[in-house]
Amino acid sequence: MDKIAIRVENIGKQYPIGTAPEKYRTLRDSLVQIGKAPINLVRKVRGNSANTIWALRDVSFEVRQGQVLGVVGRNGAGKSTLLKILSRVTDPTEGYAEIRGRVGSLLEVGTGFHPELTGRDNIYLNGAILGMKRREIDNKFDEIVEFSGVEKFIDTPVKRYSSGMYLRLAFAVAAHLEPEILVVDEVLAVGDAEFQRKCLGKMSDVAQQGRTVLFVSHNMSAILRLTDETIVLDHGKLVYRAPSPEAVDYYLSTGLAQSGERYWLADEIPESAAPFRPIALRIRNAERRVVDTIRSVDPFTLEFEYVLDQSITGVRVGVYLMSGQGEVIFTAFDTDEPKLYERYSVRPAGHYLSRCLIPPDLLNEGRYVVGINASTFRIRRYFQDEYALAFSVDPSGAPGMQWPEPRLGPLRPRLVWQIENQRA
Amino acid sequence: MKQIVSMKRKTSSRHTSETEPEVIRLYPTRGWAALKLGELWTYRELLFFLTWRQLKVRYQQTILGATWAILQPLLQMVVFTLIFSGIAKMDSGGVPYPIFSYTALLPWGLFSKALSDAGHSMVMNRSMITKIYFPRLLIPLASVLSGIVDFLIAFVVLLGMMVYYKIWPTNAIWTLPLFLLLALVSALGVGLWLSALNVTYRDVGYVLPFLTQFWMYLTPVVYPSSKIPAQWQMIYSLNPMMGVVEGFRWSILGKANAPGPMIAFSSGIALLILISGLFYFRRMERTFADIL
Numbered sequence: 001m002d003k004i005a006i007r008v009e010n011i012g013k014q015y016p017i018g019t020a021p022e023k024y025r026t027l028r029d030s031l032v033q034i035g036k037a038p039i040n041l042v043r044k045v046r047g048n049s050a051n052t053i054w055a056l057r058d059v060s061f062e063v064r065q066g067q068v069l070g071v072v073g074r075n076g077a078g079k080s081t082l083l084k085i086l087s088r089v090t091d092p093t094e095g096y097a098e099i100r101g102r103v104g105s106l107l108e109v110g111t112g113f114h115p116e117l118t119g120r121d122n123i124y125l126n127g128a129i130l131g132m133k134r135r136e137i138d139n140k141f142d143e144i145v146e147f148s149g150v151e152k153f154i155d156t157p158v159k160r161y162s163s164g165m166y167l168r169l170a171f172a173v174a175a176h177l178e179p180e181i182l183v184v185d186e187v188l189a190v191g192d193a194e195f196q197r198k199c200l201g202k203m204s205d206v207a208q209q210g211r212t213v214l215f216v217s218h219n220m221s222a223i224l225r226l227t228d229e230t231i232v233l234d235h236g237k238l239v240y241r242a243p244s245p246e247a248v249d250y251y252l253s254t255g256l257a258q259s260g261e262r263y264w265l266a267d268e269i270p271e272s273a274a275p276f277r278p279i280a281l282r283i284r285n286a287e288r289r290v291v292d293t294i295r296s297v298d299p300f301t302l303e304f305e306y307v308l309d310q311s312i313t314g315v316r317v318g319v320y321l322m323s324g325q326g327e328v329i330f331t332a333f334d335t336d337e338p339k340l341y342e343r344y345s346v347r348p349a350g351h352y353l354s355r356c357l358i359p360p361d362l363l364n365e366g367r368y369v370v371g372i373n374a375s376t377f378r379i380r381r382y383f384q385d386e387y388a389l390a391f392s393v394d395p396s397g398a399p400g401m402q403w404p405e406p407r408l409g410p411l412r413p414r415l416v417w418q419i420e421n422q423r424a
Numbered sequence: 425m426k427q428i429v430s431m432k433r434k435t436s437s438r439h440t441s442e443t444e445p446e447v448i449r450l451y452p453t454r455g456w457a458a459l460k461l462g463e464l465w466t467y468r469e470l471l472f473f474l475t476w477r478q479l480k481v482r483y484q485q486t487i488l489g490a491t492w493a494i495l496q497p498l499l500q501m502v503v504f505t506l507i508f509s510g511i512a513k514m515d516s517g518g519v520p521y522p523i524f525s526y527t528a529l530l531p532w533g534l535f536s537k538a539l540s541d542a543g544h545s546m547v548m549n550r551s552m553i554t555k556i557y558f559p560r561l562l563i564p565l566a567s568v569l570s571g572i573v574d575f576l577i578a579f580v581v582l583l584g585m586m587v588y589y590k591i592w593p594t595n596a597i598w599t600l601p602l603f604l605l606l607a608l609v610s611a612l613g614v615g616l617w618l619s620a621l622n623v624t625y626r627d628v629g630y631v632l633p634f635l636t637q638f639w640m641y642l643t644p645v646v647y648p649s650s651k652i653p654a655q656w657q658m659i660y661s662l663n664p665m666m667g668v669v670e671g672f673r674w675s676i677l678g679k680a681n682a683p684g685p686m687i688a689f690s691s692g693i694a695l696l697i698l699i700s701g702l703f704y705f706r707r708m709e710r711t712f713a714d715i716l
Contacts, residue, residue, distance in 0.1 A: 015714065084713070088450065088557035091710040097450040103557075111555045114477060116484040121477075128473040129552060157484075
């Protein structure tokens with residue numbers, strides 16, 4: 001069973017700069033363009049690179065049938081362009097690709113949903129849009145409704161649904177499509193925790209049925225849990241392909257942050273984060289310098305800088321610390337201490353630094369990832385970036401260094417040992 | 425983008441699917457692409473659902489619902505009768521003016537609705553087009569097809585009017601489906617051009633209301649085409665809707681101008697617009713997702 005499900009050969013996609021969704025041309029612009037045609041022609045001959053950008057270039061890979069392949073990369077690395085080409089939404093500018101079977105994707109959750117139509121109507125419509133036959137939808141209708149959990153409102157126009165219900169129904173339809181190849185893109189970033197669990201569950205079901213899955217995510221622990229192999233994209237190129245643990249390690253150690261500092265650009269912050277605005281996350285060593293590598297035997301500081309454009313009641317800002325393999329080591333919030341919790345029950349608008357000191361002799365040698373979360377308990381998550389920043393820990397001076405062997409586990413605490421000789 | 429879809433039998437399959445996986449090949453194409461009309465058949469169910477959605481949404485949250493399909497041409501007919509027959513004393517060739525204008529308003533309504541829908545349809549379905557693959561032709565096609573239902577509803581009123589005016593159809597009535605088809609061809613042809621143009625040039629949306637109005641006066645809706653001076657007849661029949669409207673009148677009323685070379689010429693133009701529209705749409709299609 002070593003059939004190839006997807007073969008991509010030197011695929012490239014070039015966009016003219018400024019092909020943003022809102023920038024359509026008007027006739028006048030086109031007339032102006034005609035006037036400028038001779039100039040543009042000269043430009044084209046001279047290299048053609050002045051006003052175009054390669055979103056993807058020279059990407060080649062194969063996916064075996066039944067394989068679950070992870071795709072990771074920073075924002076703008078070309079992941080969505082790749083998926084758009086593979087799902088035939090857009091045309092490659094160069095190269096060739098071959099796909100065996102129907103491609104379904106969870107990135108088109110709710111596509112074609114019409115707010116005026118009822119849940120029932122939308123299931124049929126959306127199913128047809130995703131490529132299901134009517135008989136197929138008939139057969140799965142009850143299952144879809146049950147999975148979505150909106151039985152009671154199935155004959156209500158979806159414009160009266162809450163956003164959660166809307167999303168659940170949309171996902172339920174997409175999840176019951178049975179494509180030979182499933183493409184999943186970051187849907188896990190939406191919805192509540194339970195919904196996300198459902199999504200991941202559905203994905204591993206699909207994988208277990210022997211279907212091919214392309215899984216695009218920033219969530220390294222999900223990548224590690226669900227995929228066998230992972231490709232890393234950077235600036236439109238495929239830079240690495242390896243079994244997932246190695247690829248994730250590569251990605252974390254090279255792709256994220258080389259400097260011990262991470263800034264959020266405006267387009268990396270979802271609108272839903274407002275009034276919370278992350279600015280930067282830094283790792284400072286004992287000398288208060290921003291560093292990428294800290295020593296296991298030294299304390300260090302995690303410093304998160306952010307702005308509240310309005311006051312928020314009960315907001316807490318916290319960090320996750322994760323190993324390079326994606327296991328969470330701890331989670332902590334800046335108002336964990338009852339005293340701070342009371343003092344900041346309402347956090348007024350302003351520019352803040354939340355800083356925490358990590359004690360010495362805690363972490364083992366290796367790569368670690370810091371995640372950020374700003375939320376109000378059980379009410380709202382303003383901002384979350386689970387892989388905000390990566391850093392390395394240098395073990396020199398740590399306990400047990402007389403033996404040059406890797407130690408298992410993410411922690412390397414300095415424990416107090418006593419050795420008693422019972423004979424004495 | 426050219427995708428050659430071929431069905432390949434697979435010997436074993438671990439999951440249950442009714443059809444064996446097809447191989448889709450993706451590579452860039454430049455210039456004019458093949459029409460691949462066969463693909464429309466594969467996606468016929470989606471076409472059905474899109475048409476159905478358009479109909480269902482059109483009259484959702486209206487009090488009168490589908491009655492609007494009757495009221496629109498009916499009110500237009502009343503206005504035209506008052507102005508053009510009552511005031512301007514337009515000669516309608518011995519046919520009562522209300523039925524004279526209503527027979528023209530039926531195909532005209534189909535055409536003008538298709539035009540205005542086509543102008544907006546690609547933009548309105550942006551989320552679908554930018555996220556998922558399906559033959560983009562389905563969208564203007566669904567716009568035109570949903571017009572047929574309105575047409576049929578309004579047609580019932582025509583039957584009532586014919587009874588009232590005691591006009592009995594002649595054998596010419598059997599040609600009616602042919603002229604309905606011609607109306608669809610014209611509507612789709614122009615709709616394809618406009619919808620593809622509107623993706624790149626949103627000016628189309630602004631031009632449309634004027635275009636529709638001018639076009640109506642260039643079409644023998646309120647007057648018979650015999651009013652046009654002989655030396656202009658040739659240019660006049662460049663308008664595909666001229667053939668459609670005159671043909672409709674003739675097939676329903678059995679009098680007025682029998683289809684002559686002018687209608688044949690006009691039909692030829694309709695076909696030309698459709699074919700060129702198909703090719704133009706196909707050519708522009710591959711950039712839709714990038715510029716919408």
